[in-house]
Amino acid sequence: MRYLVSSILFFLISFCAFSQSINPLLAKDVEAQKKWVDSVYNGMTLQEKVGQLYMVQVMSSQNATKQREIIDIINKHHIGGIIYSLGGPVRQAKLNNELQALSKIPLLIGMDAEWGLSMRLDSTYAFPWNMTLGAIKNKALIEQTGKHIGEHCKRLGVHFNFAPDVDINTNPDNPIIGNRSFGEDRDNVTEKASAFMKGMQDAGVLGNAKHFPGHGDTNQDSHKTLPSISFTEKRIDSIELYPYKKLINNGLASVMVAHLNVPSLDASGVPSSLSKPIVTGILKEKLGFQGLIFTDALTMKGAANFDEVGAIDLAAFKAGNDVMLMSEDVEKGVSKIVEAYNKGDITEERLAYSVKKILQAKYKVGLHNYEPVGLYNLTKDLNRLSDDMLYEELMENAITLVQNRLNVVPIQNLEQQKLAYVGLGDASGEVFFNALKRYTKIHKIEADTPNNFEDLTSKLQAYNTVIIGLHRSNDSPWKPYKFTNDQITWIESIAKTHKVILDLFVKPYALMDLKNIDDIESILVSYQNSDIAQETSAEIIFGALGAKGNLPVSAGDQFVVGEGLPTVAVKRLGYSFPERVGMNSEKLNRIDSVAKVAVDSMMTPGIQLLVAREGKVIYNKNFGKHTYKGDEKVDYDDIYDLASLTKILSTLPLLMELEEQGVINLDTKLSTILPEYKSSNKTNVTIKTMLSHYARLRPWEPFYYKTLDSVTRRPSEKYYRNKRSEAFNVEVAKNLYLRTDYQDSLPEIIKDSELLSRLRYRYSDFPYYILKKFIEQHYDQSLEDLIQTHFYKPLGANYTMYNPYKRISGKKIIPTEIDDYYRYQEVRGYVHDMGAAMQNGVGGHAGVFSNANDVAKIMQMYLQKGFYGGKQYLKPSTVDKFNTCYFCDNYNRRGIGFDKPQLGESGPTCGCVSMSSFGHSGFTGTYTWADPEEELVYVFLANRTYPTSAGKNLLLRENIRTEIQRLIYEAIED
Incomplete structure (x- = not known):
């Protein structure tokens, strides 16, 4: 007979006690759940049953004395659950495993983790507050947030999260809710709370809507007093209760009842948590809620001031609550409820109703097959990269x-x-x-x-x-x-x-x-x-x-x-995580070891490295120091001598502008843009052949040789002075000035130079000396000023410049060499290339300094077909035209100015890039590459020439830059 009554009671609880909703605590295997619940319940004493109604606060930060008190409560009163508060995740997991081992029936574990475990625990993740989430239109992101928080709770052995807070914060002076609310609009609050609840409960952690019937429109804190809610029943029904109605119909597992004075719902002045008209009459009967009902903490003054210790627990249970949360005195509370049971004030059916719901919840969260919390990688599992990625996306939308x-x-x-x-x-x-x-x-x-x-x-x-x-x-x-x-x-x-x-x-x-x-x-x-x-x-x-x-x-x-x-x-570079653009962080981080090898093996004192994909910088790190013996670590705003990257980052964009304006075209001859070339052997050389390195031009000329003393091999007094004057005004290094008129000699030497004996690909700096002169004559301005006004300043490339020694502190400039063959000093802030130095530091082929972030901006502009930051700098057709190899064979891979991937076995790339990709490298160790097909930009800056550029280029010999490029491509997810 007793079994029959129990079965009927379970059926009523599970299916049809109230017509508006079904029991959200039912497991999928409802028959097995029922059998377990009945078996456990039937084996319990009265004391054990009443003990199940209690959830006691525990802190993993508490001392041993306090923890022994909790052990005593578990052993003596057989409490049903624990609500964890302050502490740390590993300490809590260890303590939880110990307490669970002591309990005859596994403990139901709850926590306040509204914005994540960090609400209570150190070393855990903090997601945005509800007010922030309330600003987001995309409710799928809110669902993901609930799921992530649920996954964290579950990993730590937490079964109930007392979230979401569904209070509608219509009072800006609310001292306790505020940021914990999704906002003041009932529909927005309901939508966000429903999504959050769904995500969390899908992760296997039961949710809790609070603070019933609504704590959003008060300027008092129920921790300190009993706030009054003076609104009409109609207003409360249409506003404050609205989220509960929707969430209950969507499977809400539990509700927390607040300590509030709500005269329109109960004129007696009894706190809502102790009010039968509110808890039973409204929540259970009117709204048809069949999940677990928790009191808010009974230690809060809003409840504790109302009656004596223990009597409050009894009143809360009689009001219709299932779980007494954080009772002031478990022993007195249990005693009062047992006494009332023995007197017949509490029936067996009433006790069974709540206890069986608690057991149903325990089964639903898997406590019938309890397993301890695993400690391995616990902190790491609670602070995942995926959490950062979600947080970032939430803020982007909020x-x-x-x-x-x-x-x-x-x-x-x-x-x-x-x-x-x-x-x-x-x-x-x-x-x-x-x-x-x-x-x-x-x-x-x-x-x-x-x-x-x-x-x-x-x-x-x-x-x-x-x-x-x-x-x-x-x-x-x-x-x-x-x-x-x-x-x-x-x-x-x-x-x-x-x-x-x-x-x-x-x-x-x-x-x-x-x-x-x-x-x-x-x-x-x-x-x-x-x-x-x-x-x-x-x-x-x-x-x-x-x-x-x-x-x-x-x-x-x-x-x-x-x-x-x-x-x-407006398509400026953003900054994000690799996974958000389809790359693998762990694989990408393998770059670190290659960069460290390069620095540790003294291939270069330091490195700046940047990778961007789909308009997002997803890797930006620094390695090493300014010099091998110094203490200055490479920083993000340090700048490097870019060497030949100058060609595509300075001269080329200005030339592309002129081509768009119709001033020149790729077939324009030198004799057309510079009339003095009409009588030279280069009169028919075109811009196309010249920039494709297919014009029989010599690779370079050591112009400085002729300015050295033939005996000492140091700067000759004929050409140099240690003080600036009108006649000696070209600053090639600190306190070293070249004769002003010598700059004119360089173009003449180039114009009169012999052509190579046969037509073949041969890389040459000469085109950029020639084009520098043409561009400056056309605009009647220096290349330095032109590139700043046309590109660098509008792009926001404020770390990119010629002659940085004039503009910024030497502490932020990476030195390139200790020169022992020309200038005989450390070269810092002055261009390393001797020919560019002899042009007052402003060469068409060398002289620009920058950091990785700025180089990436310019390369991203190219990648976006000339568009960046809301401005079209170059036409897409122009970029395509210059990014084309017109003389391609196994020996010539060059576009117009841009380097291109190799056609044979060896070349400037890893061999894993697309043929539409482009870039350049520099003598000082610099390298940048962009790939339109993968929307990828790669920047490598180094000063491998320090302290001396003599000897082998180890970065090149060991394929450091292209090995890193290969690792970048391997990090792209399929």
Whole structure:
């Protein structure tokens, strides 16, 4: 008879106790589940049954005394579960395994992990807060977030995550919810919560909607007092209860009941967690919820102040709750419930109803086949690359542009911008600033110190655009987020004289502090101050990404929920993870070992390495030092002598412009562009043959030889002085000046030089001396100024320049050689190539310095058929024309200026690139290559010539650069 009653009760619980929904705790193998639940329940004593109603707080950071108390509670009161709080993942896993081993019935493990395990544990992953997720339109991303968090919980042995928070935060002054809410719009909150719940429960972790019946519209904290909700029943039904109705119908596993005073639902003044009209009458009967019902923590003042210890537990159970969460005193609570049972105030059916639901949940999460938490790779498994990738995608979709007068964002026309960054707040914006620096020249102006506004104003006079970031702590969603009064005054004052882009790395309610916004051109809400949020926001400001988010809440009358101004990306380089562009991180990281071998084997003192695919930089690392004996490690903003990369990064783009303008074409002869060549043996040499290295021109000329003393082999006094003068004005090295008129000798030597005896491919620097003269004569400007104004400044290639010793600190310039044959000094900031040095450092074939990031910008512009950053620099047809080999055979692979892949066995590439790819290499160890078919850019910068360029080129002999290229292609996923 008892079995029959039990079976009927299980059936009622499982299928038809309430008509509106089905039991979300049922497992797929429902008959096996029923058999296990009945068997366990029938074997329990009354004390054990009541113990199952309790979930006790445990911290893995607690001392041994506290942990012994927990062991005692498990042994004595047979509690049903544990809610873990502060600690670390490995400590928690070990403790959990110990406690589970002690428990007769496996413990149901819960945690507050609303934005991930990091809500409670160190060394674990923090996903964006719900307010951030509420700004995202794509609910599939929210589902992925729930799944990732669920996977983390499951890996740590957590069965219940007390998430998602479905409170509708309609009160900006809410002290406890705020960022934990998806927003103020009930439909948006419901949609996001449903997606989050689905992802998490699909991962095998049961969800929990909280805080029933709704904690979003209050300015009080139920941890400290009993907040009152004064709305009508109709309002609560249509707003606060709306998410619960939808989630219950979608399989919600559990609900947490808050400690609130809701007179319209229960006029008695009893906290909602202890209210039968609310818990049973509304949640169970009206909404038909059959999942587990948890009280909020019974230690919170909203409940604890209402009645004596133990009596609160009994009241909560009588109200209809299944699990007493964090009771003040388990022993007294159990005693009260047992006493009520023995008196007949609590029936067996009522007790069985809750206990069997708890057992159903235990079966559903696999506790009938309990296994300890594995410790191997635990921390690594809780901090995955895939988590970073998801976080990045979430921020790309969340960051919201709420004001954009004059379409200032994305920033374009970089050549017209004089940019400054001002960081406000009590947290670092260094990641944001460094990310901004990737795109163009920008200076940091210090602020946020007392009485410095006049100094700040004075410093900003040199700039026309100011990016202001409000950076507050990202440690928790409850940290302060507002502007100070001084900061508001500063912003308003700066906006009157400058274009301002204001970026808030806090929740949107900070916008309410801004009263005079008409002078501010652009305002972004980036929601959080995490590194990825800062990097992503910089990419949106410069148009590597478009803005996509919408405000999840209103911020005063000026900014309304749902608003967001979309922008379109302008195809600047972004920065991401390899897997997001179809590459394998582990395979790509094999590059590290090759680069380290090159440095450790003294093939080069240091290296900058960059790989970009599909417009995203996905590998950017530095190796080694400036010199073998020095202490200066290679940094991202250090610059290298690019040597022959100058040909395709300086002379060639200017020539391509002239070809587009009709000034020249590929068949134009030298005698046409430079009349003095009419009487030379080169009169019929064309631009096409010359740049294809198929014009019988000599490879090079050691021009400096003739300027050395024939006896000492040092610079002759006839040609050099140690001090600058009008007659000696060509600075070839520090304190070494060549005779001014000697520059004219170089073109004459080239013009009068003999041609090679037969027509064949022969690489030559001569075309770039010739073209430099033509380009400068045509524009009546120096090559140095032309390339800056036409390309480098608009591209934001602010680390790319000739003669860097004139413009930046020598500490940021990588030296190329200790010259013991010409200039007899360390060459740092002066071009290594002697012919370029004799042209005042500005050669058509050599002389440009840069870093890997800037080189990648120019190569990406080529890859995008002349388009970059919203500007068409060159026509696609022009790029294709110059990226064509017109004299291809087994000996000549060259395009017009560009090097091309080898046709035979050996050549400049790994042999694994497409034939449409192109690039160049340089004498100092530099190399860059772009492949349109794989949308791939590769940059390798080195100073292999330091300390001396004499001897064998080990980088070339050991195929270091092409071996790295091969590894890049092997990292591409099929």
